[in-house]
Amino acid sequence: MTQALLIEIGLEELPAIPLLKIVSNIEKSWKNILEEYKLSSDFEFVYTPRRLVLKHTAIPSKQADSTVELFGPPLVAAIKDGEPTKAAEGFARKCGVDFEALGRAEKNGKEVLYFKKEEKGSDITSLLQEMLEKWMNSMSFGKMMRWGSRTDEFIRPIRWLQVRLGESSVPVELFGVNSDTKTYVHRMVSYDAVEVSNIDSYESVLSEGAVMLMPKERESKILAEFDALESEYNIIIERDRSLIAEVVAITENPKALVGTFDELFLELPPEVIITSMKEHQRYFPVFENGKIANKFVVVSNAYTDDYSKVVAGNERVLKPRLADGLFFYKNDLKNGLSTDGLEKVQFIDGLGTLADKINREKRIAIRLLGLYMEKVEAESSKNNVELEKAMDKAVSLAKADLMSEMVYEFTELQGLMGYYYAKALSEDEVVYNAIKEQYMPVGEGAELPRSVFSSIVAMSIKLDTLFGLFSVGRIPTGSKDPFALRRAVNGIVRIVTAYDLGFNIDDIIVLLKANYADFDTKLLSDFIIERINKSLDANPSVIAAVLASGERDINEIAKKVSALNEIVSSHAFKEQFSTFKRVANISKDVDLDGDLKIDTSLFKEDAEVTLYNAYEKVINQKYADYKTQLEALFGLKRELDSYFDDVMVNADDEALKTNRLNTIGSVYKTFKGIADIKEITV
DSSP states (O other): OEEEEEEEEEESOOOHHHHHHHHHHHHHHHHHHHHHTTOOOOOEEEEETTEEEEEEEEEESBOOOEEEEEEEEEHHHHEETTEEOHHHHHHHHHHTSOGGGOEEEEETTEEEEEEEEEEOOOBGGGTHHHHHHHHHHHOOOSSOBOOTTOOOOBSSOEEEEEEEETTEEOOOEETTEEOOSEEOOOTTTOSSOEEOOSGGGHHHHHHHTTOOOOHHHHHHHHHHHHHHHHHHHTOEEOOOHHHHHHHHHHOSSOEEEEEEOOGGGGGSOHHHHHHIIIIIIOOEEEEETTEEEEEEEEEEOOOOSOOHHHHHHHHHHHHHHHHHHHHHHHHHHHHOOOOTTGGGSBOSTTSOBHHHHHHHHHHHHHHHHHHHHHHHHHTOSOOHHHHHHHHHHHHHHTTGGGGSHHHHHOGGGTTHHHHHHHHHTTOOHHHHHHHHTTTOOOSTTOOOOSSHHHHHHHHHHHHHHHHHHHHTTOOOBTTBOTTOHHHHHHHHHHHHHHTTOOOBHHHHHHHHGGGSOOOOHHHHHHHHHHHHHHHSOSOHHHHHHHHHTTOOBHHHHHHHHHHHHHHHTSTTHHHHHHHHHHHHHHGGGSOTTSOOOOOGGGOOSHHHHHHHHHHHHHHTSOOSSHHHHHHHHHTTHHHHHHHHHHOOSSOSSHHHHHHHHHHHHHHHHHHHTTOOGGGOOO
């Protein structure tokens, strides 16, 4: 038999971001509890700002009866001199019977004590208290709170509770609140509790009280109103998905409204306006003709026939935020960009101040500029000397805006404000663009710097952080990476592959390590290699094969992986690959670093001559890319198959055997110049 089950936990307003972070875990936790208590059934978890709700249309009214088999100690340990031992008596107590009631069974080849019993399933009403306590305790929001005289804690105080099973209200107590048959609706409808006659009427009671229970419905309503506003005002509303999710979580009765602000604030950089709106007020920016407009959209939670006061109130709240921003902006422009003061700002213990970090970054940037000068010159009209001066200026000013009033107020705009200030102060275009792009890419799939010049600045910052933190022992462990060093390596990988920049890990370490305290650079090298393994999108065995070849240049690794992965992913490759696995297996006893001399005078079979000629042709060609070279090498399959069919590699004659092993070993060694094919699995 099944019944409907409704659980509503009423709270003071939940903070949206902590809730959204664990929504999936909350749902998963209840699913696990249902499985643990043998009450698995479909359910729906939903939320509003003031309630967490579980809805079952059909949950078992009781657990199924079950048969439990218990195996005890071996008889040799259970009975001594005809009397039960303490182990036997303990097993009997566990089974809830006298020793005489225990049976015997065989387990793992030994005769042991055994007991079989039928367990009646418990009624769900007797389990819900315990189940709900477990569920509440499983919710890890991070910062929790206590209220009243209670010692237990939750994210917000519990104010009401409903546990309805079929037509009944199940008595449950959580955090001192007893379950009953009432709920609370929108505060602008009523502050008093509202009776819910039965489960079927629950959602209609809420709806009549201006509460939209389902998050998906609230989201759909918001997006539909965005569409209508865009059409009415001829505007584009920025639909930030994370902000929409947050607004859905803090509204029971969402209503999208358009507000305006004074056009004089459009003097501010768009990012300042957007940040003021989104971060502090949860407003959505509005654009007209591709530019930010002096409008915003607020999603109100009010319930009223006249929203004009709501709009006016939000306009009034935004104005001082923008006024502050404009004041900071003008002050910063008047003061100019300067790093004065950064020598007093500590970076990380053991690595000095931010001024020290800038000096290290400049040394790295100039060295990288030397490595990539040809590519930088190709995208610029400047000569070497001008580029070096511009690079020094870009790195010198990259963190200057940390001393600005704007960044003090809006820390997330660091770098971006430096770009606007440098541009307004007539710095060189390559300088202010590099300042803007210094932290790119900020994550997987994020935008890259738009030039090699800017990329060098971004790489210098990442490399100094990597080298610096490794030199003082701040190495990521497990999932902990507080300084985002893994992301830094991923960014370097993306930059060098996007701009085709040579980046030999060992050479770079030798080039830069003198700037830091002595440390085990192999740890850093291994860390970078491990991140390459994670960041490239390819068959893991293909990545392993390329890395096993000994290649240390990140860009070349990526090219080789891409070429090999394309070949390995083809439908025909799996059938063909056994031949090359055999090449690798035969070559395992060949000294590939030795002299793999092939004496053609020792050839006795036509297949030897054919393979040798084909191989010589392959290795003496020039190839445009690794894929073409690999295709030529894998194209030796027919000759290799004939060789294995007609030639006895492990001949009795040692000279003949060595010559034949050297032939196969040479093919394998040529492959290994790109990838160690023995690592490939398909």
